[in-house]
Amino acid sequence: MPAISQFPQKRMRRMRRNEFSRRLMRENQLHADDLIYPVFVLDGEKREEKVPSMPGVVRQSLDVLLFRAERCLELGIPALAIFPVIDAGLKNETASEALNPAGLVPRVVSALKARFPELGIITDIALDPYTSHGQDGLIDPSGYVMNEETVAVLTQQALVHAQAGADVVAPSDMMDGRIGAIRSELENRGLIHTRILAYSAKYASSFYGPFRDAVGSAANLGTGNKYTYQMDPANSDEALWEVALDLEEGADMVMIKPGLPYLDIVRRIKERFGAPTFVYQVSGEYAMLKAAGQNGWLDERACVLEALLACKRAGADGILTYYATEVAEWLRQR
Numbered sequence: 337m338p339a340i341s342q343f344p345q346k347r348m349r350r351m352r353r354n355e356f357s358r359r360l361m362r363e364n365q366l367h368a369d370d371l372i373y374p375v376f377v378l379d380g381e382k383r384e385e386k387v388p389s390m391p392g393v394v395r396q397s398l399d400v401l402l403f404r405a406e407r408c409l410e411l412g413i414p415a416l417a418i419f420p421v422i423d424a425g426l427k428n429e430t431a432s433e434a435l436n437p438a439g440l441v442p443r444v445v446s447a448l449k450a451r452f453p454e455l456g457i458i459t460d461i462a463l464d465p466y467t468s469h470g471q472d473g474l475i476d477p478s479g480y481v482m483n484e485e486t487v488a489v490l491t492q493q494a495l496v497h498a499q500a501g502a503d504v505v506a507p508s509d510m511m512d513g514r515i516g517a518i519r520s521e522l523e524n525r526g527l528i529h530t531r532i533l534a535y536s537a538k539y540a541s542s543f544y545g546p547f548r549d550a551v552g553s554a555a556n557l558g559t560g561n562k563y564t565y566q567m568d569p570a571n572s573d574e575a576l577w578e579v580a581l582d583l584e585e586g587a588d589m590v591m592i593k594p595g596l597p598y599l600d601i602v603r604r605i606k607e608r609f610g611a612p613t614f615v616y617q618v619s620g621e622y623a624m625l626k627a628a629g630q631n632g633w634l635d636e637r638a639c640v641l642e643a644l645l646a647c648k649r650a651g652a653d654g655i656l657t658y659y660a661t662e663v664a665e666w667l668r669q670r
């Protein structure tokens with residue numbers, strides 16, 4: 337007979353026995369402070385359109401958005417991220433509408449800041465909502481997204497947003513050198529308080545499908561892809577390199593995107609750099625949870641809270657999630 341002790345050396349289950357000791361040893365908590373609410377805005381008035389692949393998510397005009405912004409404040413959500421739905425007639429090869437100081441995003445930003453100054457406003461710096469081809473930048477005759485030419489436009493786009501009052505500009509385009517270029521332009525113009533949230537590790541993910549439907553860039557992109565600028569899902573060291581460059585160039589915060597399938601990247605980045613680190617629970621992640629919930633296959637609320645808590649455990653300081661307002665409400669009810 338092998339000598340097996342009759343009792344376990346240490347009973348890990350003792351601390352799990354009661355709610356009080358589970359609470360005492362809990363390492364991570366999800367809080368409304370951790371949430372950023374992404375919203376899709378449309379031109380016009382009293383418009384609210386459903387996004388078919390994202391049940392519960394709408395595209396809305398500014399007047400409707402003001403109610404949602406107020407709700408964010410009431411719920412303690414610190415910031416809102418704006419994604420525009422640009423009329424097809426305003427899209428072209430050069431994304432010229434992206435630089436219009438009287439365009440949709442600048443108008444929405446200044447209205448939100450005027451009405452709710454304490455709500456943080458984040459804008460997306462990328463050209464895909466504005467291009468007739470659906471790419472995030474300007475293309476050459478072969479269809480290749482040109483780096484410097486694109487960075488020049490992104491820099492102006494960031495300036496227009498910052499001048500309209502955006503608190504944070506968030507380049508999601510993955511061009512090389514754009515953080516440095518945007519930072520210098522902002523400094524030169526005296527916009528020293530505008531923060532840059534760099535989508536540093538943005539993967540060429542298939543989980544963005546519903547978003548492209550929401551902003552109407554899917555049809556423009558067609559069978560095109562973003563492999564020449566977004567990262568290969570196979571890579572991890574490369575993400576650290578991207579983050580190092582963006583921080584060197586002047587980013588205040590970095591983002592990893594998508595979320596749940598990429599939490600190993602979040603952990604490595606937070607551990608290595610210790611910078612404010614964010615993660616984007618993207619449209620496809622939302623769609624999966626929503627669909628399974630609607631079918632009764634998963635407990636939606638429990639799974640959403642678990643997925644977001646996992647983001648925090650991985651090291652995220654904050655999470656962009658289409659569930660933000662729902663989650664803030666659930667957290668209140670606990």
Ligand code: PBG
Pocket residue numbers: 460461462463464472508509543544545546547548562617618619620
């Ligand atoms: C593009 C952009 C994308 C998302 C945010 N900004 C999609 C893309 O790269 O094609 C996706 C967000 C989501 O899926 O929720 N600049």
